[in-house]
Amino acid sequence: MATFVQLTVTGLSNGAILALAALGFVLIYKSSSVINFAQGQFLLIGAYVVWALTVEAKLHWAVAVLGAVLVAIALGIVVERLILRPLVGQPIISVIMVTIGLSQVLGALVLIIWGTTPRAFPEFIPSSSVDLLGAQVGASRLWALGLVAVALVAFALFFTRSRHGIAMRAVADDQQAALAMGISVRRVFALAWALAGVSAVVGGVLLANLVGVSGEISGFGLLVFPVVILGGLDSVLGAVVGGALIGLLTAYTGGYVGGGLETVIPYVALVLILLVKPYGLFGQVRIERV
Amino acid sequence: MAGEDERGAGSAAAAPAPDPAAGALLALNNVEVIYDEVILVLRGLSLHVGEGEVVALLGSNGAGKSTTLKAISGLLPSENGEITDGEIAYAGRRIDHLDAAGIVRLGICQVMEGRRVFEHLTVEENLRAGAYTRRGDGLLADDLELVFGYFPPLAGRRRADAGYLSGGEQQMLAMGRALIARPKLLMLDEPSLGLAPKLVAEIFGIIRRLNEELGTTILVVEQNARLALEIADRAYVMENGRIVLDGPAAELAQNPDVQEFYLGLTETGERKSYRDVKHYKRRKRWL
Structure with missing residues (x-):
């Protein structure tokens, strides 16, 4: 029982962070149909910027997170404007290649600036352990879960209550009709990239807090793909459910089976889902006639 | 007939003057639109809409009615179309180079075809x-x-x-x-499309009320010429990307060509069977 609780908390907390990263990915795909392979590097940059601002610049962690959010917004907007906007109307393969290239460039940039040595993340969340149903679980994992929940609620409110959130969903639904309402589609694309950056900073910080600051974070970012394929590429709810499922699947496999299978299992799931339910659990089924 | 009553709001622009477009809320002058850099859809189209008017734009499929509305509302770039000649002026300023968002902010709003x-x-x-x-x-x-x-x-x-x-x-x-x-100018593209007759009548009644109660100027594109002429002050008939006929709606409703081609009436004013209309379809052209 204790093992089960421990694995569940581990799985859910990892899954929550994955969900956040996947949310950024889904936002970009939903609004502009761009598959962003650099989402993992966004996490990496978010984690490193917060680390640099707290450890190197000795700022308070709250100020550092805020600073990193601003950096991520700027990065998202610059990428959208300089790299993706000129590619509007180009074949999907060009856009995919460009985001893969972007992921390599961003990853290399982090290496050049901060080197390869893994760093310990400053402790801003208590790392003590808590007794939960007889199991010892890390408080930082519970904190991560709680913070992700808060972030997801904030995103949900943004999409249903705010003018810009509704405009984003309108653009995802029918771009031309949104244009006719005076909604600036370009601004919505920029906003999607900025929000993807914000979700990556929060995800990256929480992840770095659990596993430390290193290049491994972008590897974790790769898990975004099984998550969005499982949940559905264009579903925000799918990102959350997919994140939780992949997180739990990985944790249970690691705990009960082990032997390295846990690093493969998400991708096995990815292949299976593509075979039986290619649009994912909550994805919009697109009927295409050839 | 409802279309025959003269209303004060529209009379200023409708009154005979050397240049009827002068002082109009919206004026298109010799507008040419090309899609995909090769397909010429509007070939020097000119029309104007006075403040407070209800203007109908009639024409058969492919005449360029929807393109005209999209040229005004700035939606052409989203369909790879562009205005290559002529100008569009709204309230005295040119709007043909503004983007869709800028045009909505000026008070022009389009209800697109197909809802x-x-x-x-x-x-x-x-x-x-x-x-x-x-x-x-x-x-x-x-x-x-x-x-x-x-x-x-x-x-x-x-x-x-x-x-x-x-x-x-x-x-x-x-x-x-x-x-x-x-909006000051509301543009409606085929509001009757795919609706039951009772609903169509209701929708057109509301269009009329929006104009009378809110003073909204209306430009409506409609296949149902009879209905459009009933609620409009003036109307234009389009063919092949040009205006071929225009005038007060009540007058157009009496025009023998319009009756034959768009209202399906014979010279004696009786309804004609669709089969006969088809025979005559390409016999006459205005240009």
Whole structure:
């Protein structure tokens, strides 16, 4: 029982962070149909910027997170404007290649600036352990879960209550009709990239807090793909459910089976889902006639 | 017939003058539109709409009616079309180089053909998306009430996803979504498309009321020429990307060519069978 609780908390907390990263990915795909392979590097940059601002610049962690959010917004907007906007109307393969290239460039940039040595993340969340149903679980994992929940609620409110959130969903639904309402589609694309950056900073910080600051974070970012394929590429709810499922699947496999299978299992799931339910659990089924 | 009454608001622009487009709210002058850099759709189109008027734009399929509206509302770039010649002026300033958002902000709103509601958004969210350009007014609640006043069926379905509304409700939502932006010029593209006759009559009644009660200037593209001529002050007939005929709606309704080609009437004023209309279809041309 204790093992089960421990694995569940581990799985859910990892899954929550994955969900956040996947949310950024889904936002970009939903609004502009761009598959962003650099989402993992966004996490990496978010984690490193917060680390640099707290450890190197000795700022308070709250100020550092805020600073990193601003950096991520700027990065998202610059990428959208300089790299993706000129590619509007180009074949999907060009856009995919460009985001893969972007992921390599961003990853290399982090290496050049901060080197390869893994760093310990400053402790801003208590790392003590808590007794939960007889199991010892890390408080930082519970904190991560709680913070992700808060972030997801904030995103949900943004999409249903705010003018810009509704405009984003309108653009995802029918771009031309949104244009006719005076909604600036370009601004919505920029906003999607900025929000993807914000979700990556929060995800990256929480992840770095659990596993430390290193290049491994972008590897974790790769898990975004099984998550969005499982949940559905264009579903925000799918990102959350997919994140939780992949997180739990990985944790249970690691705990009960082990032997390295846990690093493969998400991708096995990815292949299976593509075979039986290619649009994912909550994805919009697109009927295409050839 | 409802179209025959003369109304004060439209008479200034409709009165005979050396240049009827002078002082009009909207004026298109020799507009040429090309799609994909090769397909010429509008070939020097000129028309004007005076403030407070209801103007109908008639014509057969492919004449360029929808393209005309998209040229005005700035939606051409999204379909790889562009205005290559001529000019479009609104309230005395050129708008042919503005983007769609800038044009909506000036007070021009288009209800697109086929309703195009945001299906995954609720009715209220659709309306809030329509109010996107009205930031800071703080009048959203009043505006929602205004829309529900004109379109009562929507009030009961505020929280329903727009995709689940009936065709008539979706058309009302599409119009309400444009109305909430409080446009001075409302452009409607085929508002009767795919609706039952009873609903069509209701929708056209509402269009008339929007014009009379709110003073909204209206430019309506419509296949149902009879209905359009009934509610319009003036009308234009388009063929092959040009205006071929224009005049007061009541006058056009009496024009023998219009009667034959668009109203399906014989010279004696009787309704003609569709089969006969087809025989004559290409016999006559205005140009």
